Amino acid sequence: MNSLERVLAALQNRPADRPAFLLNAGLYGSRLTGASLKDHYTDPAVYAEGQMAIRETFSPDLLVSPFALAGLGAAFGSRMSTPHRQPPNVAAFAAPSAEAALQLPLPDVDSHPQILYLRESIRILAKTYAGQAPVIGLLASPVDLPPLIIGLEAWLDALLFQPDTARALLHRLSPFFVDLGKAMLSDGATALALTANLANRFMVPAPVVEGLGLPSLAQALGEIPGPVILHHGGCPLLAHLADFMGLPNTVGYVVDAGEELAAARALLGPGPLLLGNLGGPTLAGLRPEEVSALCDQALAQRTTDPQFILATSGADIPLDTPPACLQAITDAVCRAGGARS
Amino acid sequence: MDRDFSQELLDAIQRADRAGANAVIDAWAAGHSFPRVVPDLLSPTLETFGRLWAHGTQGASLAVGYVAAKIAEDVLSRLLLEAAAGGGPPQPAKGPVLMGNVEDDFHPLGRKMVAAFLRADGWEVHDLGVDISPAQFLDKAEETGARVIGASAMMYSTAKNVARLREEIDRRGMTGRIQLAVGGAVFKLRPELVEAFGGDGTAASAVEASALFERLWQRACTAAGEPRP
Secondary structure (H helix, E strand, O other), X not given: XXXXXXHHHHHOOOOOOOOOEEOOOOOHHHHHHOOOHHHHOOXXXXXXXXXXXHHHHHOOOEEEOOOOOHHHHHXXXXXXXXXXXXXXXXXXXXXXXXXXXXXXXXXXXXXXXXXXXXXXXXXXXXXXXXXXXXXXXXXXXXXXXXXXXXOHXXXXXXXXXXXXXXXXXXXXXXXXXXXXXXXXXXXXXXXEEEEOHHHOOOXXXXXXXXXXXXXHHHHHHOOOOOOEEEEOOOOOXXXXXXXXXXXXXXXXXXXXXOOOHHHXXXXXXXXXXXXXXXXXXXXXXXXXXXXXXXXXXXXXXXXXXXXXXXXXXXXXXXXXXXXXXXXXXXXXXXXXXXXXX | OOOOHHHHHHHHHHOOOHHXXXXXXXXXXXXXXXXXXXXXXHHHHHHHHHHHHHXXXXXXXXXXXXXXXXXXXXXXXXXXXXXXXXXXXXXXXXXXXXXXXXXXXXXXXXXXXXXXXXXXXXXXXEEOOOOEOHHHHHHHHHHHOXXXXXXXXXXXXXXXXXXXXXXXXXXXXXXXXXXXXXXXXHHHHOOHHHHHOOOOEOOOOHHHHHHHHHHHHHHHHHHOOOOOO
């Protein structure tokens, strides 16, 4: 089986030769290629070389587009930080409030340089691995776009104190999200993975979740002509998983590091993919044998679950993570495959 | 029957109802001197809220903590206005202390919430903003005489820069005399990192930061051989 066949088998709830696995190693690719982070996060060919190096070195089944959501904010006029040891962040916002953001023009997904960087990265990877490995396009859902454009504080102000303005901004941003999602899929992304933190009860109260967040998310996802994977985005997901079940086109869920996989599957039932639950950002602080033990534990829990994909959760795997820690993940899924045969 | 203003305020905070909270405060102030609102109503209510929030009581979202900080800011603004009308703003009773996000960290919300709660509790807070280098923190501490630095980091990758701040404190010979309070999502998830990166303490929630700063201030004064002012 190749990686694409393995992931398709998981989607179809069929057995595979071994569990599929995903590394959120967009950043880590620059360590393998030696590229500067500036080049890595501006030149799609350089980024793609990083993912190819990740694939050659550790053999993950799924590859990822740049986890550089700040670029989406930059497309609206936000200023990005210079990346030193991590992907770029938003350093200054395009507008001071939701009301002001309503006046911003929507970026053209076919011409804006920040968007083209993301899209071209997908095109290169999809062409390189056509028929071999899925490529996942990473983006932010409409509810998570405003923090990149006006900041989290201004977005909370709108969601909590100016719901009509918040609703208007979600309506304004939704077409951009849909256009970008469609474009990523047409570029060759096998699926989209996105966060919806501002529709999570960990972040906002029930009236915001139920009145603004989830309806907006459902409407936008309904217009995406392809599979979507919902990522926990740094928030606990398990306790709120029921909110996100049944969203249009949603085929999988990435739970946070350490969240109980069996409990997540019990809630989800058969059908959706379940991804997780290794803490990607904390791998650097572990010894390879500790990583190995965590993998074995997760895989042992899901032995009879063809729809489980071992994945690093959270943000990017840090640059100072020893390669042996990532190799331990590869070795663990291979061992699990060996046990199946 | 007497109204339980503290419970009403707590309920409003937990509903993320800023207007409702301010209405409770207004109703309380109708029968009391407004400057007493902090010690008699706001602080004890926030203390209770902080305990509930830190324990992840159902419904206690991040936004609810944000609204609590906004309510504290609202009260503080009114106090400043009243004081200005009476001849000048009140002098903060505690501090000065510094707040900032460590280098490469651009997630200001938690820091701003802590600063709001500290100010509401009488601290003089110098908020340096995001992406603050160790040298910037220490230069400002030396300039202002701050004995506690509150350093915020959201993610593991940026939390490592707390260790660089620790090194700078030690390099300048300020060990003990400047205490390092750390906070942010990563420290809540992995409390062992507080010590690993050289922090002197952390708080379970933004609301509880003031008590932490009190303890650290005392320690700093003891290390410097000075009685607390």
